[in-house]
Amino acid sequence: MRNLVPIIVVSAALVTACSDSPTQADGKVTITQTVTMPSVQQLTSGPLSVSPGGPGLVSTTVYAFQHANAVTGGVPPYDYAWTFGDGEGGSGASVAHVFKSTGDFTVTAKVTDSKGSTATASIPVSVRSVTGRWTATGNRLDADRIVLIQSDAAVSATVNSTNGYGLGTGTGSVANPRSLVVTIAFTDPPPVIAPAIPPSAAAITYRGTLDDTLLTWSGTVSGYPGCPCPFTATRPSTTAAAPTKTP
Numbered sequence: 001m002r003n004l005v006p007i008i009v010v011s012a013a014l015v016t017a018c019s020d021s022p023t024q025a026d027g028k029v030t031i032t033q034t035v036t037m038p039s040v041q042q043l044t045s046g047p048l049s050v051s052p053g054g055p056g057l058v059s060t061t062v063y064a065f066q067h068a069n070a071v072t073g074g075v076p077p078y079d080y081a082w083t084f085g086d087g088e089g090g091s092g093a094s095v096a097h098v099f100k101s102t103g104d105f106t107v108t109a110k111v112t113d114s115k116g117s118t119a120t121a122s123i124p125v126s127v128r129s130v131t132g133r134w135t136a137t138g139n140r141l142d143a144d145r146i147v148l149i150q151s152d153a154a155v156s157a158t159v160n161s162t163n164g165y166g167l168g169t170g171t172g173s174v175a176n177p178r179s180l181v182v183t184i185a186f187t188d189p190p191p192v193i194a195p196a197i198p199p200s201a202a203a204i205t206y207r208g209t210l211d212d213t214l215l216t217w218s219g220t221v222s223g224y225p226g227c228p229c230p231f232t233a234t235r236p237s238t239t240a241a242a243p244t245k246t247p
Helices: 005-019
Strands: 049-051 063-066 079-083 089-091 094-097 103-112 118-128 132-138 141-151 154-161 166-175 179-185 203-210 216-222 229-234
Touching: 049 118, 089 094, 132 216, 141 229, 154 179, 166 203, 203 229
Parallel strands: none
Antiparallel strands: 049 063, 063 094, 079 089, 079 103, 103 118, 132 141, 132 229, 141 154, 154 166, 166 179, 179 203, 203 216, 216 229
């Protein structure tokens, strides 16, 4: 029995040493990182531009509308959708359009960014015709009275010449952006008032450009003796009026 005691004591000591050892608890380390996202500026359309400025000619003037580099904010890329107020539309940052009827139109561009945000901008456009009564004067003209009727790009004309040619009729055309050419034939001129004007004169041609009000037409007239000659034709402001179109 005395040989067994030391063994038992030692064994007890080993057990005691294990039971008194510190224990390491399991744990988790959490690292929190705060990320500040940049704010997105509100999508803004910005102004539209149009060329040419002022009223245009129906079926003739090609309007160029532009929205490029005017949009701010939102998230690019952008899509552009246009409505011209006449039932037609277009797409893209820049568009061109010809109006087929007279009136006052509101052209609107809607911008949509890649996140679906939208913004709009509008610009007014006036469209007129050359239809009306014009009075042409110049260094070879007294006051020729010209009546024009426009149908699309074609023009019919009647002229009561004050140079002894009498009444003549003819045709012409308008072209982009505001040019107008009319040729008048005098088939049966009355007795010549001014001796310098031959009674056999067959035709005269007015060729010129309208100003941005469409109330003044100026250029050169040929066919009269001593011409081509400068001329200026005007019409009353009420002639260029047109009904308003609802966008």
